[in-house]
């Protein structure tokens with residue numbers, strides 16, 4: 620198993636993407652350790668397995684890898700599985716924790732041959748740091764400037780060949796030159812109900828919670844296609860079950876899982892309070908749009924990044940909203956969900 624060194628200069632969090640502390644502890648407890656334990660994302664997992672096999676056979680470090688996709692889909696999971704597969708070590712940091720090139724030095728000088736440096740939220744790394752690590756990625760060397768003004772000297776330092784793994788929820792914000800330096804670029808997509816149900820069943824076992832298969836499917840259906848959400852729903856169902864003496868001795872049935880999720884105000888489509896608040900704002904305040912994300916964010920009193928990174932991707936995928944050049948528009952499905960009737964468009968189509 621890999622030795623995991625988590626070093627975060629500047630007190631930054633090694634993991635980003637909007638997960639809070641308790642989510643992170645749960646994530647770590649339930650995270651798969653090996654590629655074969657990873658559920659779904661089969662094409663990605665197969666390509667990684669080939670790359671790992673090749674690296675071992677050729678005794679070369681793995682090429683640099685970029686993972687992108689919405690929060691909670693497994694970017695950090697894949698990054699932490701790889702050193703286990705390779706028998707190497709991993710250091711973890713994140714873009715916001717790296718404000719200047721010197722912040723990279725402890726990581727770069729700690730590298731071992733073939734070890735992994737994981738940079739979460741890599742799109743938030745400042746341009747100066749990005750440019751500083753280009754030669755590290757390409758030729759395993761860095762240029763360090765010592766002193767200032769006329770006394771400044773540049774020292775060229777060789778590094779041990781290593782693998783950089785970047786993760787981002789916003790691949791569009793990554794610069795072209797940075798993206799091009801990754802040998803593999805893997806996009807993670809939402810999971811099917813079947814895959815999520817498997818994850819829920821496996822994790823219920825890890826938590827020693829007896830659960831009927833239909834209950835696992837119910838949780839899967841109501842988890843926004845996202846393993847992290849499925850895990851957090853599972854923890855809630857576990858508390859609900861344990862907190863009711865009358866049912867705590869039996870398994871979690873379909874009924875129990877429904878009651879627990881209804882109590883948490885997770886609806887049958889898996890949308891939670893925050894998702895519905897977004898749709899209510901778009902429909903009640905902005906007449907269903909089109910309206911800009913900044914206006915929705917200001918009205919909801921929430922960061923617009925949270926909307927674009929965490930809330931909107933699933934609503935877009937499930938076609939509760941569409942994006943147009945003039946802004947976000949609620950679809951008939953969103954009106955139906957909230958039990959509202961759709962205003963009649965004057966003349967032109969609602970979606971023009």
Ligand SMILES: Nc1ncnc2c1ncn2[C@@H]1O[C@H](COP(=O)(O)OP(=O)(O)OP(=O)(O)O)[C@@H](O)[C@H]1O
Pocket residue numbers: 634635636637638645646647649650651656657658659660689690691692693694695696697739786788818846847850
């Ligand atoms: N393919 C998978 N198989 C099984 N469990 C998974 C899988 N992907 C993710 N998980 C579970 O979901 C949790 C969250 O995943 P992870 O932390 O890797 O997401 P992430 O993409 O890094 O999110 P963020 O953008 O917020 O950093 C993991 O701890 C793990 O328990």
Ligand SMILES: [Mg+2]
Pocket residue numbers: 634635636694695696739786
């Ligand atoms: Mg992560």
